[in-house]
């Protein structure tokens with residue numbers, strides 16, 4: 214949307230000043246308010262989406278206008294205490310409506326048991342994070358070929374599991390979370406060959422979040438045909454691009470890997486803001502400089518949770534959670550920690 218483009222431009226201007234304070238609100242990442250309700254700090258911000266800094270991994274929290282909250286992925290093992298649980302506590306989130314585990318890789322599933330167990334690390338105690346609805350997965354089988362997922366056995370008997378299908382819509386009040394790809398199927402019925410052995414990243418659940426005209430694509434680790442020769446990943450992004458169209462914010466695929474964020478996808482999506490979830494000191498070369506250059510060239514302001522192995526200066530490095538606050542008008546702003 215035009216007005217969102219203007220907002221994004223303002224964000225770029227502010228970010229380019231070397232200071233990470235964003236318009237509207239200060240960071241709430243460091244303030245702990247146990248027992249407070251969602252959005253209590255600012256009732257004029259109905260929807261809040263937070264890219265949590267879990268190091269090399271992925272976790273996204275949606276706090277909806279209805280007061281419901283959804284967690285998309287749970288980061289790697291060990292990141293929970295430092296990142297996810299403190300954030301849930303500071304936002305007053307003690308119950309999740311749903312959890313979506315995009316695929317069975319440890320950097321997305323490994324923290325799940327820790328999240329559910331709460332701050333004391335013990336399941337079945339008063340501080341457990343409750344799940345009101347379902348835990349969505351891309352399929353029911355455990356550790357399929359190509360996946361190294363963990364955390365499954367710890368929670369599979371405790372919470373209802375539900376297979377996400379492309380085309381599924383999860384309503385969080387007026388916020389719509391749409392499954393646009395899952396297990397190699399796209400919402401228009403297209404089936405992508407995810408190879409043999411299966412490429413687990415290509416099987417990811419990918420989500421389109423819509424609210425009041427605001428549109429954000431959470432790509433998980435879907436692939437776009439890139440890779441290190443001779444291996445070439447299955448291309449989910451190119452056929453998915455026309456189904457998604459223009460978006461405001463992109464949660465970039467696969468930690469900024471060169472498997473993903475291909476040009477055809479970016480040409481269609483034209484994100485104003487791109488967020489890369491990546492950890493310092495990772496072993497994967499994430500994010501790839503070519504990908505970051507492509508995102509910048511597409512006109513996106515690029516944010517990263519951590520620097521990773523990037524040597525380009527343009528992206529804004531949050532060193533903490535990146536919060537997108539969306540107003541009832543569909544306008545949004547971005548808040549980073551460390552703005553004091």
Ligand SMILES: [Zn+2]
Pocket residue numbers: 270271318320321434467468
């Ligand atoms: Zn990943």
